[in-house]
Amino acid sequence: MQQQTFYQQYVEDCLREAELHEYFCREIREAGYSGCTFRRFFNNVEITVRVAELDLVQGKNHERIHQIEAVIAQRLHLPLDNVTIFCDKIVARGLCADILADQLQIKIEKQTPVRQAAMQIIKSALRAGAAGCEVVVSGKLRQQRANCQKYKEGKIITAGKPGKDFIDRAIRHIPLKQGIIGIQVKVFNLKMKDKFGRTQVMPDYVEIK
Incomplete structure (x- = not known):
């Protein structure tokens, strides 16, 4: 398999971030969603979500956020342990x-x-x-x-x-x-x-x- 160049990887990450933004707009709109950032470290993916209500995203015992991580891992064809979602609370x-x-x-x-x-x-x-x-x-x-x-x-x-x-x-x-x-x-x-x-x-x- 041919290795991707830096520009190809950058374009792919931007497309993934746009796709995730559209998904979060539908999934966690009631939590006051305000954008996300997508970062890739080799085979690990870190996603930071800016929301106003953390409890609505995390759910009871962090069940909902684990379900979202499972959906994203399946879409990106990655193991579940390689996808991590962080929540950044909007104060104002x-x-x-x-x-x-x-x-x-x-x-x-x-x-x-x-x-x-x-x-x-x-x-x-x-x-x-x-x-x-x-x-x-x-x-x-x-x-x-x-x-x-x-x-x-x-x-x-x-x-x-x-x-x-x-x-x-x-x-x-x-x-x-x-x-x-x-x-x-x-x-x-x-x-x-x-x-x-x-x-x-x-x-x-x-x-x-």
Whole structure:
């Protein structure tokens, strides 16, 4: 069997991570799922899942998380002992765009008025300490013709590298009777942690002590 190059292995790992993300969105959505990371060490696989409720993922006596590990091991054609799942708890739920987007999706599916649901999501983000929040809802909401509605409070930046690093985005698609509704949630936080765990602040952020 021909050995894979670094780039082939990297592309395969990215595809596996995207597949796992889609699986976790269906399986542990009620636990406040907010993304995962996939790492491969030779024949061992480590998966880190970011959730808000650890008990809903682990289950009683860690039964549910072992079942998820068994499903993933079968899909990756690996022994069960070579797959390990770690859970990373989300402390501030109001600063996570994925959790807010899921909450907005549930509200719209329950026929809550769009403006009321969007403003509730924005208020919860601002109460959690966000500098700004923006909600965009598009599709056939009430009229026969599709339109786009945007709700925003606080400060939202869009340009430059800080617009990518300090803005948390989440997109969801809601299939309804009248068609598909698309929602996008943006949360702007003045402080964030990079992939190494270091706290980064906005270039123009000044704190007076």
